[in-house]
Amino acid sequence: MQTRTLGTTGGGLTVSALGLGCMGMSQSYGPNPGSRQEMIAVLRGAVERGVSFFDTAEVYGPYVNEELVGEALEPLREQVVIATKFGWDIQDGKPVGTDSRPEQIRRVADASLRRLRTERIDLFYQHRVDPAVPIEDVAGAVADLIAAGKVAHFGLSEAGAGTVRRAHAVHPVTALQSEYSLWTREIEAEVLPTLDELGIALVPFSPLGKGFLTGTVDTSTQFAAGDIRTTIPRFSEENRAANQALVDLVGEVAGAHGATPAQVALAWLLAQRPWIVPIPGTRRISRLEENIGAVQLELSTEDLTRLGEAAQRLGVAGARYNEAMEKMTGL
Numbered sequence: 001m002q003t004r005t006l007g008t009t010g011g012g013l014t015v016s017a018l019g020l021g022c023m024g025m026s027q028s029y030g031p032n033p034g035s036r037q038e039m040i041a042v043l044r045g046a047v048e049r050g051v052s053f054f055d056t057a058e059v060y061g062p063y064v065n066e067e068l069v070g071e072a073l074e075p076l077r078e079q080v081v082i083a084t085k086f087g088w089d090i091q092d093g094k095p096v097g098t099d100s101r102p103e104q105i106r107r108v109a110d111a112s113l114r115r116l117r118t119e120r121i122d123l124f125y126q127h128r129v130d131p132a133v134p135i136e137d138v139a140g141a142v143a144d145l146i147a148a149g150k151v152a153h154f155g156l157s158e159a160g161a162g163t164v165r166r167a168h169a170v171h172p173v174t175a176l177q178s179e180y181s182l183w184t185r186e187i188e189a190e191v192l193p194t195l196d197e198l199g200i201a202l203v204p205f206s207p208l209g210k211g212f213l214t215g216t217v218d219t220s221t222q223f224a225a226g227d228i229r230t231t232i233p234r235f236s237e238e239n240r241a242a243n244q245a246l247v248d249l250v251g252e253v254a255g256a257h258g259a260t261p262a263q264v265a266l267a268w269l270l271a272q273r274p275w276i277v278p279i280p281g282t283r284r285i286s287r288l289e290e291n292i293g294a295v296q297l298e299l300s301t302e303d304l305t306r307l308g309e310a311a312q313r314l315g316v317a318g319a320r321y322n323e324a325m326e327k328m329t330g331l
Contacts, residue, residue, distance in 0.1 A: 001050025002295050004277050006123070006153070007174030008199030013123060013153050015081050017270065017295045019053030020046050020288070021205055021281035026065035030224030034283055036068065043072035045285050047079055049292055055177075055203070055279045057085035057127055058112055059095050066115035074117040083123035083175075083203075084112050085157060087130060098328070100130035102141035109145050121145075125155035125177055129331035135163050139170035146171070155203075158329040161194040173200050180204035180276075182213060182265055182307060183234075183246060183316045186330075192273070204269055207278035212240070213265040215247050231325075234318035242317035249310050259297050262287075266294035268307050 006013040025032065025039045032039070043054070056069045066084060073080050086108040089099035112121060124145065126138055145151040153174035156167060167173050176195060178187050181204065195202055210229055211217050219241050229235040234243070250261045257264070262280075269278050280291045299307075319326060 001052075001292070003052075004201075004275060006201035006203070006275065006277060007172065009172035010153060010174060013081060013174055013201075015053035015277055016051050017277060018051065018266065018292060019055055019203070019277055019279040020051050021279040022054055022056045022065055022069055023060045024281040025068060025283055026061045028226075028228040029283075030227040032283060039068060039283065040072040042283060042285055042288065043069065044076065046288055047073070047076050049289065051288075051292070052079060053081045053083070053277060053279070055083045055205070056116075057125075058108055058115075059085070059088045059090060059127065062088075062090050062093060062095070063111075063115060066112055070116040070118065077118055081122040082116060082118065083125060083155065083177075084116065084121055085125040085127035086112075087125075087127035087157075098128055098130040098132070100126055100133045100138045102133075102137055102144075105138065105141040106145070109150055113150060120149065121151045123153045123155050123174060124151045125157045125175075126159070127157050128328045129156075129159050129163055131331060135159075135167045136170050139167040139173075143171040160330040161190040163331055164191070164194055164198070164200065168198050168200065173198070175201040175203050175277075177203040177205055177279075179206045179320060180269065181207050181209050182250065182268055182311045183209050183243065184320055185311065195275075196273075201275040201277065202273065204276060204278045207269050207280050208262055208265055210235070212243065213247060213250055213261060215251050215261040218244065231322050232318070232320065233322065234316065234320055236318060239318035243314075246311055246314050246316070249307065249314075253299070253303055253307060257297060257299070257303075259293070260290055262290055263294040263297050264299070264307075266291060267297040267299050268304060270294065271299060271304055 002017040088095040089097045142154045155175045157177040254261045254264045
C-alpha cells in the first residue's frame with residue numbers, strides 16, 4: 001500500500017493512500033449484512049491489506065461505531081491512524097443540532113478516547129461548523145487537547161474556505177473532510193485552492209458517490225428502509241436515470257483498463273492531488289480489496305481529462321443533500 005501525508009505542518013500525518021470510512025458499519029445504508037464480529041473481521045482485514053487510516057465519529061450510531069472501531073483496532077493500535085469527530089448535540093440517542101462549545105469538545109474527546117480504547121485521537125475533526133461558536137474558540141479548544149496529549153491533529157469537515165482560514169490561523173488544520181468525487185465537485189472553486197495554499201490535506205468522503213459511481217445502482221435499485229439515499233434528491237429514480245451517462249463513461253474507461261468503475265472513480269480522485277486520501281466505506285472484504293486496487297491503477301492524462309471534462313459537461317441531476325442537511329455545510 002502506498003502512503004500519503006496529511007498536512008504540511010505539525011509533522012504531518014502519514015496514512016495509507018486509501019482509508020476506510022466506518023460509518024456504514026453502524027448506520028445510514030440499511031440493515032448490516034454482517035454481524036459485529038464480521039465487521040471486526042473487515043476492520044482487521046483492512047489492516048492486514050495495508051489500510052492504516054480509519055474514520056469514525058461519536059454521532060455514528062451514535063457511539064456504537066466508535067466502540068466497534070475501538071474493539072477491532074485495539075490489538076493493532078500502533079499500526080493505525082484513527083480519526084473521529086465532535087460537534088453534535090446528541091439527545092436521547094439522536095443528534096438535535098450542533099454543539100462545539102469548548103467544554104463540549106473536551107467532554108466528547110474524553111468519551112471518544114474511552115470508546116476507542118486509546119490514549120490519543122490521531123485526527124479530531126469538527127464534524128459540522130457550529131454557527132453559534134466562533135471557529136477560533138473551536139480551534140483553541142482542540143489546541144488545548146493537543147497540548148494535553150489527548151489529540152494529535154486538528155481537522156474540519158464540510159467547512160468553507162473562509163472558516164478553514166480562520167481556524168488555521170489559530171492552530172494548523174491538518175485535513176479537511178468534504179464530499180468530493182466525479183459527481184460532487186463544488187469544492188474545486190474555492191476550497192481546493194485554499195488547501196493548496198495552506199498545506200492542508202483533503203479527505204473525501206463518499207468518493208464513490210454513495211455507491212452510484214460503482215455502477216451497481218440504477219433506476220431499478222430498491223433501497224432498504226433506513227438507507228440515507230432515500231432522503232437525497234440525487235437518488236430519486238428520475239435523477240438516477242439522468243445521471244446514468246456519467247456512470248456509463250466511468251464504465252467505459254474501466255473496461256479499457258481491465259478495472260472496475262469503483263477503481264476508476266477512486267483513481268481519478270487520487271490523481272487530483274498528492275495529498276488527497278479518499279475514505280470509501282464498505283462492509284465486505286471483497287469490496288475492500290476492489291477499492292484497494294485503485295491505488296495501483298494509473299489513469300493516463302487523456303483518461304483523466306476525458307473523465308473530468310465529461311463530468312463537467314454532463315452535470316449532475318439532483319442535489320447531494322436535502323435542504324436541511326445542505327444548510328449545515330460550507331459555513
